[in-house]
Amino acid sequence: MVRRPGLHWKVRPYMTARGRTGSRSPLLIHTLVSTGNRYDPLLAASLAPASRTLYEQARRMSSVAELSAGCGLPLGLTRLLIGDLLKTGQLEVHDPRSAQDLALLERLRAGLARLT
Template sequence: MARRPGLHWKVRPYMTARGRTGSRSPLLIHTLVSTGNRYDPLLAASLAPASRTLYEQARRMCSVAELSASCGLPLGLTRVLISDLLKIGQLVVHEARPSQDLALLERLRAGLVRLT
């Protein structure tokens, strides 16, 4: 099994998500999330490693797919962990603005190219 930066190589994703397979809110791959002004280093230190990595990466606004790729986490697990952070009010979901669509598509394309 290849080593991933976000997860310990012996920990299965369903263990990190405590058996949950879906998120509480509809998080599409292009949904934009960030910490907004709410980044809390003390909270980050108290989170599990996979959640901490997501939380730190979300300091800048990015899509769910970008977070999944940059953290080396499966998309389903990323959605569950983002949903947990949304529930405690530490992440913000942003509406996509028409002016961002082209920039978002370019970032998604660049992320997919990096994966191949």
């Protein structure tokens, strides 16, 4: 079985989400999120493993798709956990229109290519 960094191999994604199937705030795969200047190592240590992996990966601005691929988590679970971190104010959403440059689009394309 392939080991994923964000999940223990014996834990199913729906168990990590505590049976929840969707987030109230729909996040698109190209939505950019980051911790901004709020990264807190003590908070990271207190999070569940999958949420901790997402939180640490979001130290640099990334799309939802990049976080999903980089953490080895299913996209639905990634959206749900990001929604939880957004509710507590630990992550912030960035307007993709203000950061549309060639380097960002290339990173997004590369991240999507890794998903396929």
